[in-house]
Amino acid sequence: MKNSIVVVDDHTLLLQAIGGMVKDFKEFEVNYLCKNGQELLDKLKNPANIPDIVLMDINMPVLDGIETTEILSREYPQIKVLALSVEENEDTILKMLRAGAKGYLMKDTKRSILKEALLQVVEKGYYHTNTVSKLLVNSLSNQTDDICLKEREKEFLQHACTEMTYKEIADKMFLSPKTVEGYRDSIYEKLNIRNRIGLVLFAIRNGLFKP
Amino acid sequence: MKNSIVVVDDHTLLLQAIGGMVKDFKEFEVNYLCKNGQELLDKLKNPANIPDIVLMDINMPVLDGIETTEILSREYPQIKVLALSVEENEDTILKMLRAGAKGYLMKDTKRSILKEALLQVVEKGYYHTNTVSKLLVNSLSNQTDDICLKEREKEFLQHACTEMTYKEIADKMFLSPKTVEGYRDSIYEKLNIRNRIGLVLFAIRNGLFKP
DNA sequence: CTTACGAAGGGGAAAAACCCTTTTTTGGTA
DNA sequence: TACCAAAAAAGGGTTTTTCCCCTTCGTAAG
Known part of the structure; x- marks a missing residue:
């Protein structure tokens, strides 16, 4: 059975572009699309709407990616969240990872990388590029994450x-x-x-x- | 004859998404796509590549939207530039308009609005929403723009x-x-x-x- | 020849930064 | 309830940085 995916992004264009890319992967299917975290939470009240993976934008109105990811980690720990953003500062990325995101992707990622990331999340439970791994290591050694x-x-x-x-x-x-x-x-x-x-x-x- | 359009944006996904939208309009045709201002300037050296309208992202590596628009206004004044961005602060938008952009569009604009904007630029030579007009008025009255x-x-x-x-x-x-x-x-x-x-x-x- | 700008400086007062100590409040718990 | 520990609040003193004056000099533009 295909892994179901939900994309959350306030920019309609990107939302559909990413949704479209995922739709082409035979291993995955797009469950539905949301414009912000609140919309996702509303959807999840129906158990039929619980996906395997959420591709989550960070900057969104109403309920942003970090808060939404925190809630998902608590209430739907089985859902794997992948952060999705244009170019955030290291701190924002770290916050997403601490909130429970399984990885981080640039929005202008190529098809192949997106697919690779999705497959890795399913198999290994996480997708960490070198950059992200370094960030994590630094944040663990530097006590500054407090x-x-x-x-x-x-x-x-x-x-x-x-x-x-x-x-x-x-x-x-x-x-x-x-x-x-x-x-x-x-x-x-x-x-x-x-x-x-x-x-x-x-x-x-x-x-x-x-x- | 169709109006030729060039899209300039460093985010491949958006670049193609916007290009795709424009392609569907019968009044317009996409000439080619560029990843940054320098790429556009290189293309323009061949007169066959001079479009009617450029949809220009503001934040780009190599040569950004503001600088590129300034150069276009000077060297190719016949080209109409429409600024294209996620959400800039007022100042950035003003800079684009002062650099010669004929209007400003949010990237997550719907099909219909994009088309409307393109048509208006062709007919009236500019596309100004209420928001942009107000910005312009304020920037003229407030001396703070100094x-x-x-x-x-x-x-x-x-x-x-x-x-x-x-x-x-x-x-x-x-x-x-x-x-x-x-x-x-x-x-x-x-x-x-x-x-x-x-x-x-x-x-x-x-x-x-x-x- | 004036005007303006960039660069450099002096001196003094105020604010910020960096020590380290003390009192008061508060919350948990034995 | 009495006690301890931790946090909040306040103080004292010193050094460094910032702020705010005002002056000079060279040079490039008008």
Whole structure:
């Protein structure tokens, strides 16, 4: 029996282009297509709609690829998710893999590579290119994957991404300047950064602050 | 006679998907496809390869959409360029329009809209949605479009968006720290910002730095 | 010959960064 | 309930960086 596949992507064109490619593989069949994570979750309520593999875009409105993958890993662990994206930064890819994705594919992947990836996921349970493997190794050795900022630290981070001085941030948070400097310093240590620019870049790259 | 069209996009999948859509329109024919601006310019050296319309991606390696459009406007003004992109910030779209693009299209545009856009470009010479028109109006009224930073200042801005100190930036630019601080101060005055955080935010919001 | 730009610099005040210590709050549990 | 541990909050002091003035000099363009 063919492996059933669902493609999730908010760009109709890509959604259909990828769906079309998969349709040509004799080993696989396209179950249906979704425009975002929420649409997929709605579909999955009917057990007949549970596919073997989900090809999942990362950036999507409503419910993005990372959140959706986390939910799938928890509630439908039998589904294998392959991340699908144009070109994300390493951090986004890592987040997808940590969320439970079995691999990562560029959207402009050729037919043959897509097929290869799908076959590998079915057989081995994962598809890791050299690049992705290196990323994983680095993220395991570097303890930096602990993006475990406390609530109050994240709150501070928001303010740190503005032109306010720490004094002004302290006023806004009803804290003493020394306390916010404490938050700052503990974040510096956790993330191994040197100054406030690093703080801003981290926040933006990790979606904690929208520029 | 049919209007000839060339699609330029570095993502093979999209390139072919869009080419495929255009192929179905009886009013148009796809001349050929290019993976980047340089490839297009090479093709155009043969006059037989000069199309009526170019559907141009913005982000491309080698030679990007903005530069390519500028060259086309100068050397092949008869060619009508339509910008084609996933979702750029307003500034990028404006740059394409200023470079000479006759309109802007989202990549996940439906068949009918693509066709409508192509027809309008042929007939009226431009295709402007409400959104794009508003952008243009704003860019004319708001004097803020005077992002008239000098070359060297923009160069500095790139470095300012990293964790380097000004001393380190100066070293990298082979300048004295005082000169670099001079650039900083003149940008501060032009943009009315208080500190380096503002610098980073400005650069990111205006597409001068990719976080 | 003026204007403008790039490059370089001085000095002082403010802010940020980097130490390390103390008090208060809070949550779990023996 | 009393106690411990951990987190939150605050403070003190020093060094470095940033910010904000204002000046000079050469050179290229108008």
